[in-house]
Amino acid sequence: MSEARETAPAPGEDAGADGAQTVRVDLGARSYDIRVGAGLMAGAGAAVKPFAGGRRVIVVSDETVGDLHLDMLAASLSAAGVGGEAVVMPPGEETKSFRALEGLMDRLFEIGVERRTLLIALGGGVIGDLAGFAAATALRGVDFVQIPTTLLAQVDSSVGGKTGINVAAGKNLVGAFHQPRLVLADVETLDTLPRRDFLAGYAEVVKYGAIDDRPFFEWLETNGAALIDGDQDLRREAVAHCCRAKARIVAQDEREGGVRALLNLGHTFGHALEGAVGYGDALLHGEAVAIGMALAFRLSARLGLCPAAQADRLIAHLDAVGLPTRPDQVPGADFEVDDLIRRMGADKKVKDGKLTFILARGIGESFITQEVEADALRAFMAEALAS
Ligand code: NAD
Numbered sequence: 001m002s003e004a005r006e007t008a009p010a011p012g013e014d015a016g017a018d019g020a021q022t023v024r025v026d027l028g029a030r031s032y033d034i035r036v037g038a039g040l041m042a043g044a045g046a047a048v049k050p051f052a053g054g055r056r057v058i059v060v061s062d063e064t065v066g067d068l069h070l071d072m073l074a075a076s077l078s079a080a081g082v083g084g085e086a087v088v089m090p091p092g093e094e095t096k097s098f099r100a101l102e103g104l105m106d107r108l109f110e111i112g113v114e115r116r117t118l119l120i121a122l123g124g125g126v127i128g129d130l131a132g133f134a135a136a137t138a139l140r141g142v143d144f145v146q147i148p149t150t151l152l153a154q155v156d157s158s159v160g161g162k163t164g165i166n167v168a169a170g171k172n173l174v175g176a177f178h179q180p181r182l183v184l185a186d187v188e189t190l191d192t193l194p195r196r197d198f199l200a201g202y203a204e205v206v207k208y209g210a211i212d213d214r215p216f217f218e219w220l221e222t223n224g225a226a227l228i229d230g231d232q233d234l235r236r237e238a239v240a241h242c243c244r245a246k247a248r249i250v251a252q253d254e255r256e257g258g259v260r261a262l263l264n265l266g267h268t269f270g271h272a273l274e275g276a277v278g279y280g281d282a283l284l285h286g287e288a289v290a291i292g293m294a295l296a297f298r299l300s301a302r303l304g305l306c307p308a309a310q311a312d313r314l315i316a317h318l319d320a321v322g323l324p325t326r327p328d329q330v331p332g333a334d335f336e337v338d339d340l341i342r343r344m345g346a347d348k349k350v351k352d353g354k355l356t357f358i359l360a361r362g363i364g365e366s367f368i369t370q371e372v373e374a375d376a377l378r379a380f381m382a383e384a385l386a387s
C-alpha cells in the first residue's frame, strides 16, 4: 500500500485539502461517492443535504452508536437545515432479523416515511444491512446514505449495495441489492470502537490483500499493528485503499455473477461457523472470516494448489494481530463436521448443488471454484476440527 501513497489518484478519486479522499463507485445511474476522511461527521449534514431534497431524513442507528455519535450527526444535520427523526435499534447481530425489521418498518411508517424520504444508516454492518434492506423494500424502495462506524462497515459492508437479514436457514439469505446514494466513512468514529470489533473488521482488510493485492498484504504486515493501535493516517489510507478495491470489483460485477464472489473469501467456512454458534458474541462476523480465510488457504495448500508457506504466512499475520485462525479458538463451541458441511450447503453461494469456494494459489492469487470433492472437504474439515 505504500504504492497507494505514491500513486496519483485514479480517475474518480481525489484527495481533498482536508486529506479526505473520494472514491467513485461507477454504476451508471446508480453511481455514488464514498468519502473517506477524519472528522467527516461534522460536515455530514451538508454532504447529505443534496440527497434529502428538502425533506426530513430518518436516521437508523443502534443504541451503542446512537449514544456515541448520534448527537454529532443530529447537530450537523440541523446546522445544514436538514430536519429528521431517529430510530434506534438494539445492537448486535440479532438485530438483522425479521422481528427487528418488522419493528423498524413499523416505526418508519409511524414517522410517516414517504417515497422521497432519505434514510441514513449510522452504525456498523448490522445497521447498514438492516436499514439498507428497509430502504430497499419500504414503499418498494427509498434512497439511503451509509455512515459506517465500524472498520468492517467502512471497508466492506457499506459499499456495494448488498443489504439483508439472517434467517434460521442461514446468514444474509433474505435481502436485496440496493445501492446507497453516498457513503461517508469518518475514521474518527473508529476511535470509540472496542478493540475486538476493530480487529474483526481488520480481517476484512486483510481479505483484500489475500484476494488479489499482495503489495497491500505486505503493507499490512508492516503497518497493521500501528493501524490497529490507532494511527489515524494509516487507518484512513487502509480504508480508502479497500474502498477503491471494492468499488472496482462492484463496478465490474454489481450482482455477483462472477468476480464479486472473490469478496467471499473465507465466507463459505465463516458463515457455517457463525451459524453453528448462533450469530452472536461468541463469534463476530469478522472473526469468522479470519478463521474462514485461514481454512481456505489451508485447504488450498492441502489440495496442492498453494505452497504451504503462503498459507502459513497469511495465518501468521492474522495470529500476530490477535485474530482467531482455528475453529477451536471459538469459546465454548463444539463444531461437528456434518453440521458445518450441511450449513455450507445452505449458503447462497451454492450453484447447481455444488459448493462454491474461494481458494488461492498464493497470497493475492485467489480464485473461485466449485471443484472441491465432497470426500476431500470432509477429510479436511475433520482434520481442521481435530487440530
Ligand atoms: P455491528 O454492526 O454489529 O457492529 C459491531 C458492534 O460495534 C456493535 O455492538 C455496534 O453497536 C458497535 N459499534 C459500531 N460502531 C461503533 C463505534 N464507532 N464505536 C463503538 N461501538 C460501535 O457489526 P459489524 O462488524 O460492523 O458488521 C457485521 C455485519 O456486517 C454482519 O451482519 C455481516 O454479515 C455484515 N456484512 C455485510 C456486508 C455487505 O456487503 N452488506 C459485507 C460484510 C459484512
Ligand code: GLY
Binding pocket: 156, 157, 159, 160, 162, 256, 260, 263, 264
Ligand atoms: N462482502 C461481500 C460483497 O459485498 O460482495
